[in-house]
Amino acid sequence: MAKVKIKVKVLRYNPESDPKPYWKSYEPEVEDDSTILDILNTIHWNIDGTLSYRRSCRSAICGSCAMKVNGRNILACETSMHQFKGDKFRIEPLPGFKIIKDLVVDLDEFFAKLERIRPYLILNKSIPDKEFYQSPEDFEQIVEVINCILCGACTSSCPSLWGNENYLGPAALLKAYRFIADSRDDGADERVDIINDRNGIWRCHTIFNCMEACPKDIKITEYLSRLKVKATENSI
Numbered sequence: 715m716a717k718v719k720i721k722v723k724v725l726r727y728n729p730e731s732d733p734k735p736y737w738k739s740y741e742p743e744v745e746d747d748s749t750i751l752d753i754l755n756t757i758h759w760n761i762d763g764t765l766s767y768r769r770s771c772r773s774a775i776c777g778s779c780a781m782k783v784n785g786r787n788i789l790a791c792e793t794s795m796h797q798f799k800g801d802k803f804r805i806e807p808l809p810g811f812k813i814i815k816d817l818v819v820d821l822d823e824f825f826a827k828l829e830r831i832r833p834y835l836i837l838n839k840s841i842p843d844k845e846f847y848q849s850p851e852d853f854e855q856i857v858e859v860i861n862c863i864l865c866g867a868c869t870s871s872c873p874s875l876w877g878n879e880n881y882l883g884p885a886a887l888l889k890a891y892r893f894i895a896d897s898r899d900d901g902a903d904e905r906v907d908i909i910n911d912r913n914g915i916w917r918c919h920t921i922f923n924c925m926e927a928c929p930k931d932i933k934i935t936e937y938l939s940r941l942k943v944k945a946t947e948n949s950i
C-alpha cells in the first residue's frame with residue numbers, strides 16, 4: 715500500500731500544565747487508506763507518545779473514539795481520510811464537554827443525564843420463564859434506535875446544549891424514546907414525566923445537528939418529535 719504524507723493539526727491541552735488549548739502540527743506518513751484513528755495511532759506510536767485520545771473496538775461499536783475533524787463530529791475508527799477533501803486535517807475533542815486531556819473529554823455528566831431517564835426496562839409484570847415475546851411490528855418501533863452506541867457525537871453537536879448545560883441532550887432523550895417505545899416496558903409515563911420539562915424534550919429546537927453528527931444515521935430529530943407528541947398527550 716502506498717504511503718502519503720499528510721498535514722495534521724491536533725488541538726492539544728493538558729489542564730495541569732497548559733494555560734489554554736493550542737494547536738500542534740504533525741506531518742505523519744500514513745497508508746493511503748488510513749482512517750482518522752490510523753492517523754492518530756501513527757502520530758502516537760511514531761512521533762509523539764504524549765498525544766491522548768480514546769479508542770477501543772476499532773469497529774464503530776464502543777463509541778469511544780468520537781471527535782471533531784475538519785468541523786464535523788465523527789467516529790475516528792470508521793472514518794476514512796478520503797471522506798475529507800485534501801490532505802489537511804484539524805482534529806479536536808468533541809465540543810461542549812470539558813477536556814480531560816487532548817482529545818479525551820469528560821463524559822461523566824453525559825452518562826449522569828442518561829441515568830436520569832432510567833435506561834433499562836421498568837417492569838410491573840412478572841418476568842416470564844423463558845423470554846419476553848416481542849412481535850416483529852413492536853420490534854420495528856425500536857429497531858433503529860437500539861443502534862445507538864452512546865458516542866456523544868449528537869449531544870456534543872447540539873447548540874441547545876452549548877447554551878444550557880442542564881439540557882438533557884439528544885442522546886439521553888433518544889434513549890428515553892428507546893424504552894418508552896419498547897412494548898415490554900412499563901415505565902413510559904414515568905419517563906415522560908422526566909423528559910416533559912424545559913430542560914428536557916422542550917429544549918430541543920429541531921436544529922438537526924444531532925442527525926448530521928450521528929455515525930449510525932439514526933433519525934434522532936424524528937424520534938424526539940415523537941417524544942414531544944407523547945409529552946403533549948400525557949399533559950392533556
Ligand code: SF4
Nearest residue numbers: 862863865866868928
Ligand atoms: S444517537 Fe448517534 S450520535 Fe448520538 S450517542 Fe447515539 S450513536 Fe452517538
Ligand code: FES
Nearest residue numbers: 770772777779791
Ligand atoms: S474505537 Fe470503538 S467506536 Fe471507534
